[in-house]
Amino acid sequence: xxxxxxxxxxxxxxxxxxxxxxxxxxxxxxxxxxxxxxxxxxxxxxxxxxxxxxxxxxxxxxxxxxxxxxxxxxxxxxxxxxxxxxxxxxxxxxxxxxxxxxxxxxxxxxxxxxxxxxxxxxxxxxxxxxxxxxxxxxxxxxxxxxxxxxxxxxxxxxxxxxxxxxxxxxxxxxxxxxxxxx
Numbered sequence: 001x002x003x004x005x006x007x008x009x010x011x012x013x014x015x016x017x018x019x020x021x022x023x024x025x026x027x028x029x030x031x032x033x034x035x036x037x038x039x040x041x042x043x044x045x046x047x048x049x050x051x052x053x054x055x056x057x058x059x060x061x062x063x064x065x066x067x068x069x070x071x072x073x074x075x076x077x078x079x080x081x082x083x084x085x086x087x088x089x090x091x092x093x094x095x096x097x098x099x100x101x102x103x104x105x106x107x108x109x110x111x112x113x114x115x116x117x118x119x120x121x122x123x124x125x126x127x128x129x130x131x132x133x134x135x136x137x138x139x140x141x142x143x144x145x146x147x148x149x150x151x152x153x154x155x156x157x158x159x160x161x162x163x164x165x166x167x168x169x170x171x172x173x174x175x176x177x178x179x180x181x182x
Contacts, residue, residue, distance in 0.1 A: 050091050051117035057090045058082075058134050058142045061151045066144045071097075079132050082144040082151060083119060086134060087171060095171065103129040106169035114168050120156065121166040128166050135168070 067076025133143030
């Protein structure tokens with residue numbers, strides 16, 4: 001719950017900063033007033049700058065409508081288009097387009113080893129790796145769920161997702177270093 005509040009507040013702050021007439025000082029003041037500057041620094045130190053940047057960038061997509069085949073905030077996204085866009089925009093890595101291809105192109109990890117920025121896969125269409133999202137920490141992930149819905153954060157522990165969990169994967173960056181900074 002704290003993570004969701006933190007990220008929602010951060011999203012508000014970022015959107016306020018993006019509005020005309022707001023300066024970086026206003027954003028810094030808002031983040032400091034809410035006690036978020038130190039929390040952001042803690043997250044960055046614990047999971048690495050690139051992983052936290054991935055999560056923050058992904059949160060910028062909250063509310064973007066689902067669109068089959070979509071891969072941008074402007075036109076809408078589906079699950080794999082969302083993941084592809086976030087990785088390309090944030091760390092410059094180009095992932096395959098489909099969820100099962102993304103699973104094949106990434107390193108299998110144990111669920112207990114999940115870190116923010118890792119990919120989580122689910123069987124939602126009676127086939128393995130038919131749905132993908134980005135792990136944000138605290139047992140939650142962000143994804144583009146289905147037609148008629150919007151990008152949102154959900155708890156992996158609820159029955160629907162727990163029963164359909166297919167595995168966790170880590171995207172490897174250039175020079176064989178993973179993006180979480182390990």
